[in-house]
Amino acid sequence: MTTTSTRERIVRAAAEAFQRQGFTGTGLKQISTESRAPFGSLYHFFPGGKTELAGETLRFAGLGYQQLVEAVWDAAPDVVSAVRVVFDGAAETLRASDYADACPIATVALEVASTNDTLRAVTAEVFDGWLASLTARLEAGGVPPARTRELAMLILASLEGGFLLSRAAKSTESMEAIGRCVATTVQASLDDAPATTRKRRSARGRTAGPSGSGTG
Amino acid sequence: MTTTSTRERIVRAAAEAFQRQGFTGTGLKQISTESRAPFGSLYHFFPGGKTELAGETLRFAGLGYQQLVEAVWDAAPDVVSAVRVVFDGAAETLRASDYADACPIATVALEVASTNDTLRAVTAEVFDGWLASLTARLEAGGVPPARTRELAMLILASLEGGFLLSRAAKSTESMEAIGRCVATTVQASLDDAPATTRKRRSARGRTAGPSGSGTG
DNA sequence: CTCTTGATAGAACGATCTTTCTAGTCCACC
């Protein structure tokens, strides 16, 4: 209990702080306070200091967000409505948190891209994981294999860009509009596919139903 | 000469530093050193301190990037190739700068979104200007007015997301793939348009020519 | 000439940052 508890509280508090204030904008003292962990414990669990803590935090938050998106995606009846639900969910999260909760690693990723190669590599790993997850789901949903990876990149980039624009404007208009555009593009990739490659769960006229079933 | 020189050197040095290291990651001392401006001059020209300097820097860099994109866009023969050229140009800039030069305000925008409402509002203004510029150019290029704004949002968000993914991965693969996807989507919006609304400069089979003419 | 004003130049200040270090506490295990 104790073993996971303090360490996990630190990582969770760090994830939240890094997400909202970035890497350099977050002090270890704040993490110590908000996690109710003694200051010395930070360096006990993460001897590598702030960089090691941030690395672990990015992996933790990255995996958590991936699982969240996967749960929402897999509950949707087809890839097109999955895209819609993911973007609408992102918009809802933004609204509910007053535009504080967005991508847990994008802010840090941009900050460290040119200043800390260790952390940059971690963010690249996380994004790669997300892309692999999206690519697999697109292919399972009937998107032609030749297009799954570039569409996964489009979805992820648009989502990240949507977070950026929505947070700046304090409005989810862009996130919702972008979601519609991307959903249309994914739909088009299904229409282009030869009929033989289409699989179940492709969207044919049916609109997104309520996402009642699934992992929740 | 002297009047603009020091002040402008400060803003330019700040723009570069903020772009690469973010807001909290950049110290005033560094800006003073790299601009070869006396430290006192920073507070002479920007009595509001770091926030005022950052605000001016964001507006300056935002306008500069807008004009750069507009020049590239307007040199293209149609909207679809304009999108391609913009994304390819972004990829080229990333490569040429070893993934340091990307969007001049995205990093700061994410950093300050939840911590500094003054600067957040400035970033929102800049993005609004970019969106207005893109929207006008899409409409002039024959995109149905009902879709220009959401497509402008898609283009901008995808470009920003492309910068994020490309910088993290130190590869322009994503930027290029995303550009192709977005170009296809814009093309589709032209195909959907009733023939009467199509204007000159719409892409019909012709591919992107050399971008010889224009503002340069 | 003096006075004024915009700009230069950097010292000083208090706060905060990351890292390191030294104790003290708790508990499992020999």
Added chain:
DNA sequence: GGTGGACTAGAAAGATCGTTCTATCAAGAG
């Protein structure tokens, strides 16, 4: 039942941060 290792707790150190302050300089106005 004492001993070792994991964890707690926070002080100390050394650097850097943003801001403020004073002093100097250059040049045009009266």
